[in-house]
Amino acid sequence: MVMANLVKDVIIQILLRLSVKSLCRLKCVCKSWRLLISDPHFIRMHLNLATRNNCVNCQRWRLCLTSFSLPSVYSVGYEAYDRAVAVTIDYPLKRDFYDEVKFIGSCNGLLCVASEPGILLLINPSTREAEEIPRLGNRRPFTQSSLPYMYGFGYAQSINDYKLVKISCKGSVFVYSLKANSWREVGMFPYRILALDPGIQLNGAIHWVVSHSTDSQIIGAFDLVEEKFWDVSPPASVKNFYGIGVFGECLCILPDTDITSHNDFWIMKSYGIKESWTKVVITIPYFRMKPLGVFENHRALLEIDGKLVVYNFIDGTCTDLVIHGIPVGIEFEVETYIESLFSPYLRLALRADIRQS
Incomplete structure (x- = not known):
């Protein structure tokens, strides 16, 4: 035995x-x-082992690409720091008439996307599983003919639930719980919406660039457990910024670059502590930048003005990331995800956890 x-x-x-x-x-x-x-316990252990290494070039971190010019969604795996290979992601609910797929967010291997026919999907790019999220009443969640919405997707670890947040331009806030497989209206958005970019998930909260009125921008955070909003103040010297992201597991903000280019951004080294904001300077001036992840050996993967580059923080050099399988010169949207066995049908396992507790 x-x-x-x-x-x-x-x-x-x-x-x-x-x-x-x-x-x-x-x-x-x-x-x-x-x-x-x-087994859900094995699936969690498999994920936990992968997330011990948050470097994007480790075995199970991937990029996901989509573009209006491309008829599909692509998964990108690394061959080396400056080389990668893209393969088409096929999934059961894929339709040829979907003109465009927009990323809402990714978490624990699940990718939340919106497509123009009015469909919201949860996709696991690794297992090729997909499930449609129920529609909110008779509303079509994402169409050019309807009012646009602002979204955010993330995981609430303490209650073991995945949630999708949907905010209308009129300020109504709706939350979809994967565990309950239903939508609820939770109140009004307490901020002025500045852009419809998807929210950034970090530390069990979704973050957007907002303002209280006509004042300078702040970061509005929505706690996925308490389902309440709270403010994250930017550095005192930063009045306007166009975007936020996650860099090395730290919240970061990107300066407003409408007039001139920048070569810096800010990271919050201790989450929620205003005094921990630290300026990071790079040698590349940019108008638009999105941090995607860190490599080993002081390198980082950045999307700079529509190109993917690997930046070396030691000597200030950068190298374009060549992706085989994607036409050169096209505009694309990019998201990161980690390979996992988590299923879009996860609510069955989530409910089982409730019965066992």
Whole structure:
């Protein structure tokens, strides 16, 4: 019995270090392996092992690309710091008549997207699973003919639930819970909407660039557990900024560059502590920049004025990231995600956690 348990533990440790693609194949080997790999506890351990290394060039971090010029969504894996390969992502709810797919956010391997026919989807690019999010009443969530909305997608760890936040231009705030598989109206948006960019998830909250009236911009945060808004103040010297992001697990803001280019941005080293804002200076001037992730050896992947570049913070040099499989010169939208076994049908497992607690 002891030897049998030892062998099982060794098998589990081996399986935890395999890619999602390999694990999906191994589920066909035997019933016991299928049950093990499908077990929510194994899925969480598999994810936790991957997230110990937050470098974008590690085995299971990926980029996702979409473009109005391309008929599909692409997953991008790294060959080296400056080389990557893109492959088409096929999923069950994919339709040829979807003219454009817009990223809302990604979390634990789940990608939330909106498509122009009015569909909101949860996709796991690694397992190729997808599920449509129920529509809010008779409203079509994302069409050019309807009022636009501002979105945010994230995970509330303390309650083990994934939530999608939807804010109308009139200020109504709706929250979709994956665990409950339903929408609720939770109040009014307490800020002035400045742009319809999707919110940034960090520390169990969604963040947007907003203002209280005509004042300088601030960051409005929505706590996914308490479902309440609170302010995140920018550095005292920064009055206007066009965007926010996550850089090395820190919240960051990007200066307003409507008139002149910038070569700096700010990161909040201690989340929620205004005094921890720190300026980061790079050698590349830019009008629009989005940090995508960090490599090992003091490198970072940045989207700068429509190009993906690998920037070296030691010597200030940069190299274009060449992606094989994507035409050169097209404009695209990019999102990061991590390979995981988490399913868009996760609400069944989430509800099981409730019954077991």
